[in-house]
Amino acid sequence: MNAPARYELFVLDEGERPVEVIEDTKIPNAATIKVMKQDHTLGNLIRAQLLSMPQVLFAGYKVPHPLQPHFLIKIQTDGTATPTEILEQACNKLIQMMVSLEAKFKREFSFKDVDGAVAEDPYGTVTAGGATWTDGRDYLDF
Template identity: 35%
Template sequence: DLGSATFCISNEDHTLGNALRYIIMKNPAVSFCGYSVPHPSEYQINLRIQTDGSITAVDALHKGLDDLVDMTTHVKESFKDKVKQGEFEIHDGADIHAK
């Protein structure tokens, strides 16, 4: 069944896993998307995608990755524009060096 697959993605963690899960689930052809980290000491995620059969799980992953790149590019450009225009505030007491 090409509508279901689990992808093992090395060198990634919850940061990419949760973002991908969120954006892939916005696709109406996707019925399920979830991820897990097999073990805390392993730096990898297992991403499971199930579709309604109108697209393959691989196509859903590719679309999700493309959509995530588009979203992060938009956020980056919006941030740069606001900084350039001076449209931001630093509030008193804000620790801009916080970790």
């Protein structure tokens, strides 16, 4: 089969760099960044975060071929910051967002027993007396 071994899709080879920046010589304040051993999941997430930033004029990504485990992301800024600085800021914001989401998820779906009265599971069933999940809360209420 032509598909590479599974570990080749996420394990960096000896001496392989995870990120490579290629400055664009034709477009001012632009660069193409090659991110190794990643796919659409991370590419789309970074692109969406970049587009939400006011300094970014253009952000797009592509996966050149499905059998090659990397993507290319193109960034053009307004000149107040370099594309690599903007990418770093976007990644830091995404990390902060994921940490916040994890904390909210753990808080919402923790199995707490409040004074021995109510213990809920994530599906809203009450195990020992008390209100049910439908007492005004929704599973999306973070």
